[in-house]
Amino acid sequence: MKYTIKQVKKEFLNFFEKNGHTIIKNSSIIPENDDSLLFINAGMAPIKNVFTGQEQPDSKRMCNLQICIRTNDIDSIGDRHHLSSFCMLGSWSVGDYFKKEAVAFAYDLLVNHLKIPKEKLYATVFGGDKTRGLPADTDSGNFWQDMGIAKNHILNCSFEDNFWRMGDGESPCGPCTEVFYDTGDKHGKSYEETGYFDDKKRYIEIWNAGVFMQYLQTEKGTYEKLPFNSVDTGSGIERLVMTLNGYESVYQTEVYAPIINHILANSDKAKDESVRIISDHIKTSVLILNAGIEPSNVKRGYVLRRLLRRAMRHLRNINAKEGLLEELVAKTIDNLIECDIAPEWNYSKDQIVEKVKLEQEKFSKLLENGLKVFEEFVSNKNNITDGKLNSNLVFKLYDTFGFPFEITKELANEHNLSVSEKEFEELFAEHKENSKGDVGKVFKSGLADINDNTIKLHTATHLLHAGLKKFLGQNVNQKGSNITPERLRFDFNFERKMTAEEVQAVEDFVNNIINQKIEICREEMPYDLAKESGAVGLFSSKYGENVSVYTIGSFSKEICSGPHAKNTKDLGRFKITKEESSSAGIRRIKAVLQ
Numbered sequence: 193m194k195y196t197i198k199q200v201k202k203e204f205l206n207f208f209e210k211n212g213h214t215i216i217k218n219s220s221i222i223p224e225n226d227d228s229l230l231f232i233n234a235g236m237a238p239i240k241n242v243f244t245g246q247e248q249p250d251s252k253r254m255c256n257l258q259i260c261i262r263t264n265d266i267d268s269i270g271d272r273h274h275l276s277s278f279c280m281l282g283s284w285s286v287g288d289y290f291k292k293e294a295v296a297f298a299y300d301l302l303v304n305h306l307k308i309p310k311e312k313l314y315a316t317v318f319g320g321d322k323t324r325g326l327p328a329d330t331d332s333g334n335f336w337q338d339m340g341i342a343k344n345h346i347l348n349c350s351f352e353d354n355f356w357r358m359g360d361g362e363s364p365c366g367p368c369t370e371v372f373y374d375t376g377d378k379h380g381k382s383y384e385e386t387g388y389f390d391d392k393k394r395y396i397e398i399w400n401a402g403v404f405m406q407y408l409q410t411e412k413g414t415y416e417k418l419p420f421n422s423v424d425t426g427s428g429i430e431r432l433v434m435t436l437n438g439y440e441s442v443y444q445t446e447v448y449a450p451i452i453n454h455i456l457a458n459s460d461k462a463k464d465e466s467v468r469i470i471s472d473h474i475k476t477s478v479l480i481l482n483a484g485i486e487p488s489n490v491k492r493g494y495v496l497r498r499l500l501r502r503a504m505r506h507l508r509n510i511n512a513k514e515g516l517l518e519e520l521v522a523k524t525i526d527n528l529i530e531c532d533i534a535p536e537w538n539y540s541k542d543q544i545v546e547k548v549k550l551e552q553e554k555f556s557k558l559l560e561n562g563l564k565v566f567e568e569f570v571s572n573k574n575n576i577t578d579g580k581l582n583s584n585l586v587f588k589l590y591d592t593f594g595f596p597f598e599i600t601k602e603l604a605n606e607h608n609l610s611v612s613e614k615e616f617e618e619l620f621a622e623h624k625e626n627s628k629g630d631v632g633k634v635f636k637s638g639l640a641d642i643n644d645n646t647i648k649l650h651t652a653t654h655l656l657h658a659g660l661k662k663f664l665g666q667n668v669n670q671k672g673s674n675i676t677p678e679r680l681r682f683d684f685n686f687e688r689k690m691t692a693e694e695v696q697a698v699e700d701f702v703n704n705i706i707n708q709k710i711e712i713c714r715e716e717m718p719y720d721l722a723k724e725s726g727a728v729g730l731f732s733s734k735y736g737e738n739v740s741v742y743t744i745g746s747f748s749k750e751i752c753s754g755p756h757a758k759n760t761k762d763l764g765r766f767k768i769t770k771e772e773s774s775s776a777g778i779r780r781i782k783a784v785l786q
Contacts, residue, residue, distance in 0.1 A: 214251035231261035235282030287420035298401035318367030319348030562593030583615035
């Protein structure tokens with residue numbers, strides 16, 4: 193029997209639902225109110241505050257399938273099982289059951305429902321860490337034996353391998369027990385024979401069957417007991433289906449196989465590593481673009497640009513036909529839907545294809561010229577010292593030709609050369625400092641960054657504010673805002689949850705103004721005169737003697753320090769993605785521009 197992604201997703205969720213777990217929805221890949229993560233990288237990340245007691249869970253037992261992105265494995269992509277984006281099957285107990293039940297659930301699902309022979313399974317447990325004051329997890333090992341896993345299939349592992357945390361910052365954490373599948377002698381000698389547990393080739397991790405969150409990792413790197421114990425599990429569905437079907441790699445699953453087959457049919461120098469990188473990077477790029485991220489040279493936008501441009505370079509390497517990138521983007525979107533692992537779509541297929549096409553147009557000429565320049569660099573021995581390419585030239589490829597550092601690093605490796613990331617970062621920091629000029633002004637408008645997207649989103653907050661006053665009452669006022677390149681967050685005073693009709697009315701109000709293509713007018717005047725003219729102004733103690741007043745037709749007139757778009761037509765389509773409580777008497781709206 194061949195397992196499909198749909199089948200395994202259904203089997204997993206049905207199993208946990210029958211065991212008292214509530215199925216919760218897939219969250220956006222962009223973390224909410226969490227600056228510690230670029231992307232959601234684990235199933236528990238969107239709900240991590242429930243494990244510390246800061247938020248109330250939907251249920252004490254939950255499960256779902258969550259789209260995740262992990263960028264730390266990008267250099268490993270092309271092997272059997274590493275991916276930059278994947279779907280995590282997860283289950284959670286919040287202050288309810290703990291280790292014994294988690295191990296029993298894992299064994300029951302894998303052996304009795306998915307029919308994996310127990311002889312093929314190995315379990316790892318935390319062996320303790322005296323330097324950190326963390327005891328060994330002897331309970332989990334005993335519970336695995338009670339279920340029927342042989343003692344020599346249970347391994348004690350280190351802090352690095354079997355103590356889970358979300359990073360170096362403050363977060364719930366704890367020892368974990370992971371389940372590995374033995375793929376057989378063709379992938380190397382057994383653990384019993386050698387005493388070496390090869391988790392890169394022979395033994396494939398298929399489930400972190402229990403992160404036992406007992407501790408809070410503090411900013412100081414110490415560990416404090418949480419007020420209650422919880423369980424977090426996670427299994428990458430692509431890797432699980434690969435294992436169940438006996439595939440050699442995750443790229444044989446239906447998530448990637450149709451895409452790879454299309455690449456092979458439309459290129460004449462295809463290599464396994466290249467087609468895997470292309471299929472992986474395009475899928476992840478689609479997910480990031482759909483979340484409202486645009487390619488750029490900072491943060492999430494840089495990750496997106498790096499993925500797209502790396503995919504473009506590999507398409508060139510395999511002599512792909514013209515137009516293949518756009519075809520692959522469209523096919524990837526269709527395939528995510530077919531596999532039942534698609535996100536909630538914020539953009540149409542045509543819109544996402546157009547975004548990719550625009551980035552391709554920007555990079556294609558730069559790529560052609562940059563590759564020529566790179567070859568000129570490496571052909572001159574004066575540019576190489578002890579096998580290392582001159583860092584000024586590496587930075588020039590980035591600054592002039594738009595080569596992400598990682599692409600230059602790959603190219604250098606192909607020529608058996610090294611590059612210095614430290615020296616590149618120093619040159620980047622120097623360039624950034626020299627480029628500041630007169631743009632050091634800090635706008636007090638809730639913007640996390642100043643670029644085209646944040647400027648448009650900031651302008652949209654004026655229209656949103658006007659719409660809230662129109663439909664909820666003139667006593668509604670802004671109480672705070674935060675704007676990133678991806679979304680706006682707007683807090684306002686209001687005593688109850690908005691109805692779906694009210695939310696829609698405000699959204700339609702904003703889009704109606706955008707469609708009217710109204711010029712945005714800026715005037716400078718004394719503060720008192722601005723107030724007399726009817727301009728909305730908050731935090732008056734922060735204003736100087738003269739202020740800027742921005743007027744948008746007859747709809748909005750606000751005192752603001754900027755920056756703003758020139759015309760409402762520049763904003764695109766406004767969409768409210770969430771309306772929720774921020775604190776007592778304060779509501780919060782999150783919105784994007786499409």
